[in-house]
Amino acid sequence: MENPPSPFTGIKLTKNFILKKNGDVILETTIKNITDSLISWDIWLNTRVDGFNKCYVPIENVNDIRLSKKNNHSDFMNHKIEK
DSSP states (O other), X not given: OBOOOOTTTSEEEEEEEEEOTTSOEXXXXXXXXXXXXXXXXXXXXXXXXXXXSOOOOOOSOGGGOOOOOSSTTSOOOOOOOOO
16 A cells, blocks of 8 residues: 655655465555655554554664553553564
């Protein structure tokens, strides 16, 4: 799925959904800066899944992770960081 370039955010998203034979779904997202400027704000993807699903997110540096709670009444979701 390819989103049109956004003049508001300055990015273009391309999402690939891969359905594996065992029923797992892999979501790959490519983000392209469509401006001549550096983009420095967070990029949020609003992909909703069942709260009991396992989600894997590749990261380059563990210091790039920021965990936050939705509100003061919720707890952090269980998570594990592996190298």
